[in-house]
Amino acid sequence: MSVQQAPVIPPPAGGLPPRSRARRLRSSRGAALRGWAYAAPTALFVLVFFVLPILLVGQMSVSDWPLLAGNRGFNAPDNFRDAVDNRFFWDSVVFTLTYTVIATVLLIGLGLGLALLVQESGRWKGFLRTAILVPSALGLASASLLFYALYSPQSGPISPLLEALGLVEGPVSFLGSPGAALWSTVFLIVWRFAGFYMLLLLVGLQGIPHDVFEAARMDGANRRQTFARITLPLLRPSLALCTIMCVTGSLLAFDQFYILTKGGPDNSTITVVQLIYNVAFQGQNDLGIAAALSFIVLAALVVINVVQFRAMRAPEGK
Amino acid sequence: MTNDRKRSTVTRMTSAAVIGLMALGLAACGTSGSGTSPGADPGPGAGGVEGVDDGTSLTLWTRAPMEQQAKLLVDAYNASHENQVDLTIVPNDDYVAKVGAAAGSGGLPDLFAADIVYVPNWVEQGLFQDLTGRIDELPFKDEINAGHLEAGTYDDAAHVLPFVLDISVLFYNKDLYEQAGLDPEAPPTTLREMAEHAKAVDALGGDVDGTFFGGNCGGCLVFTWFPSVWAAGDEVMANDGTESLLASETAQEVYDIYADLVASDAVGAGTRDETGATWVAPFQEGKVGVMPYPATLLATTDESVDVGVAPIPGPDGGASTFVGGDGIGISKDSESSDQAWHFLSWMMSEDAQVEVLAKNGDVTSRADLADNEYSSQDPRVVTINEVASQGRTPVARNFQQAFNAPTSPWLTLIRNAVFEGGTTVPEDNDEITAVLQQ
Numbered sequence: 001m002s003v004q005q006a007p008v009i010p011p012p013a014g015g016l017p018p019r020s021r022a023r024r025l026r027s028s029r030g031a032a033l034r035g036w037a038y039a040a041p042t043a044l045f046v047l048v049f050f051v052l053p054i055l056l057v058g059q060m061s062v063s064d065w066p067l068l069a070g071n072r073g074f075n076a077p078d079n080f081r082d083a084v085d086n087r088f089f090w091d092s093v094v095f096t097l098t099y100t101v102i103a104t105v106l107l108i109g110l111g112l113g114l115a116l117l118v119q120e121s122g123r124w125k126g127f128l129r130t131a132i133l134v135p136s137a138l139g140l141a142s143a144s145l146l147f148y149a150l151y152s153p154q155s156g157p158i159s160p161l162l163e164a165l166g167l168v169e170g171p172v173s174f175l176g177s178p179g180a181a182l183w184s185t186v187f188l189i190v191w192r193f194a195g196f197y198m199l200l201l202l203v204g205l206q207g208i209p210h211d212v213f214e215a216a217r218m219d220g221a222n223r224r225q226t227f228a229r230i231t232l233p234l235l236r237p238s239l240a241l242c243t244i245m246c247v248t249g250s251l252l253a254f255d256q257f258y259i260l261t262k263g264g265p266d267n268s269t270i271t272v273v274q275l276i277y278n279v280a281f282q283g284q285n286d287l288g289i290a291a292a293l294s295f296i297v298l299a300a301l302v303v304i305n306v307v308q309f310r311a312m313r314a315p316e317g318k
Numbered sequence: 319m320t321n322d323r324k325r326s327t328v329t330r331m332t333s334a335a336v337i338g339l340m341a342l343g344l345a346a347c348g349t350s351g352s353g354t355s356p357g358a359d360p361g362p363g364a365g366g367v368e369g370v371d372d373g374t375s376l377t378l379w380t381r382a383p384m385e386q387q388a389k390l391l392v393d394a395y396n397a398s399h400e401n402q403v404d405l406t407i408v409p410n411d412d413y414v415a416k417v418g419a420a421a422g423s424g425g426l427p428d429l430f431a432a433d434i435v436y437v438p439n440w441v442e443q444g445l446f447q448d449l450t451g452r453i454d455e456l457p458f459k460d461e462i463n464a465g466h467l468e469a470g471t472y473d474d475a476a477h478v479l480p481f482v483l484d485i486s487v488l489f490y491n492k493d494l495y496e497q498a499g500l501d502p503e504a505p506p507t508t509l510r511e512m513a514e515h516a517k518a519v520d521a522l523g524g525d526v527d528g529t530f531f532g533g534n535c536g537g538c539l540v541f542t543w544f545p546s547v548w549a550a551g552d553e554v555m556a557n558d559g560t561e562s563l564l565a566s567e568t569a570q571e572v573y574d575i576y577a578d579l580v581a582s583d584a585v586g587a588g589t590r591d592e593t594g595a596t597w598v599a600p601f602q603e604g605k606v607g608v609m610p611y612p613a614t615l616l617a618t619t620d621e622s623v624d625v626g627v628a629p630i631p632g633p634d635g636g637a638s639t640f641v642g643g644d645g646i647g648i649s650k651d652s653e654s655s656d657q658a659w660h661f662l663s664w665m666m667s668e669d670a671q672v673e674v675l676a677k678n679g680d681v682t683s684r685a686d687l688a689d690n691e692y693s694s695q696d697p698r699v700v701t702i703n704e705v706a707s708q709g710r711t712p713v714a715r716n717f718q719q720a721f722n723a724p725t726s727p728w729l730t731l732i733r734n735a736v737f738e739g740g741t742t743v744p745e746d747n748d749e750i751t752a753v754l755q756q
Contacts, residue, residue, distance in 0.1 A: 067418035068443040088725060153588025154600055176591045262593050262724040264534050266733055270725065281415040283719030283726065284756075 204238025369660030519607025559714025
């Protein structure tokens, strides 16, 4: 709201008058001031909701800080040592990375396939786009609850349906084994997010000028050549955006596993964020160790994202 | 252009990374002031043994499983007193996090209930006010459930009274027993017999199963399986809850009986995956023959099933129960402790225990009121009250982490022993001890 209180200086009509140097200086200082004023609200939000919490978490990560008892003073680096020594730490790292690779490959692949499919004009185009996009309108927690019911061995309809169709013998346990729980969750995520990534890639596809395709066609390129030499390279920025969003989102996965599996069965589906939650609120109740874990995750995310940006940008420099 | 996009995306991504951190940060805001001990109050306080009833608004938190009893108690209190209690029900899984955040920021309600197994830890952390002086004034002090009082006692100071007792008993479906050719008036007296009955009911086929348990729910398993160990005269923990005895011969027998039920497929579909959200549902739907069950659900379950009740036996007989449920105390942050005590002293009175709890078919928290006009009308309630007096409440500071948490070593032990046919019980038991000693 402070935007409205910012000093509004009407832009000088027809550019700067050439004669007065002093005036130009003053006016550029005014512009700088105006710029700061415009940026101030965002800066304030970043400060209050990003920088301060990080500092607080930083303080927690170097303090003995039980959930119920509060700050008991500096104890670094005990929290970081305990965090890495946690008996689920490496399991959760490996599981999170596995899940991220599976989810990213499936989501980007399917998203691209669906985008290409619905881009072609046809009588089903509108229906298809809507059908694929609708799950994205559902919150992730609601979607997880929906699938919890669908997968339920007591009341879920999917297992009896598969049995009735003769596809399986005996009831299917969707969340009963480590592998089944992982793939059942991946299925939910694909159902929920494929439409979203389809939309992002569709925007990218439609941003490619038609004349490029026309030129390729006139040069005698077939469909596969067009896709590999025209579509993919020109879609690069969109693909980069999707990959980075998907990787980051998957590394921070929590809701779906918290609701569907709670880390089970047999502690096989604990993601890093879930480990943070468990340490903070379910048992150990130690905010210091949880904050240390959060910092480790933050550092890993920054590194992974920097690497991704480098990788995505490289060919443009050539 | 590329650079700009890069920077903004990095910011966005980092923001996303920090949303999780923020949740922690907010939860911990202002925690610094909470290390102080609760206001020591050794005396009975203003208003004497009854407390003060002057029209104060009180707040009370409890978790969802106690919703029915909490609502009945609060409604009855509000209807007959000047003080008004505002009840907040919190989902079971979120309760610890909510209380923890409130404890840190000094925002605890006047009164709050806690799962009795968490009470020792929470009392030690100073979340409850000392009630020793007030409780000592109660004329029926010796009749109050000893397990709950003991769980809330730290350094010889009592902090907690029983709010709702939830004990575990065997529930069996009389209709299914009859169909299976079993005597609906002869419940099992040993755990082995229970297994036989379960198999007989399971043989009925269809969507009926012999028995059911929360195979992926540490809290459910503690509540339903510990009694079988106690019934045989054994202990589950030693040394004030710092050593686990769950690899004993008796415990192994209990695991073996359940493992046999799993192997012969007499357990309901989903037993293995049940995380506790719906572990009571199949019996209420009339699909299960016999299983250990929370006694608080007798009234609810009676609406859909013809329920028979029996004590939980050990492998070769005996009877015991897990005296669970919630304890309640006055929080360290309450500024109306005299008024809050008024609610607590009323809650322990005959009016509340008999006319509210017993009338609803619940167990009374006072032994002298166990025989009352309502309990005598229903022989099942008599059974429940009798077994309650033989029950136990395990006390351990790290109970949540060792048994209730989804990542608990107890759950690992059970799953290895019952579903994997495993031989790792001694090692898994050592892991429980390790967590108990942390």
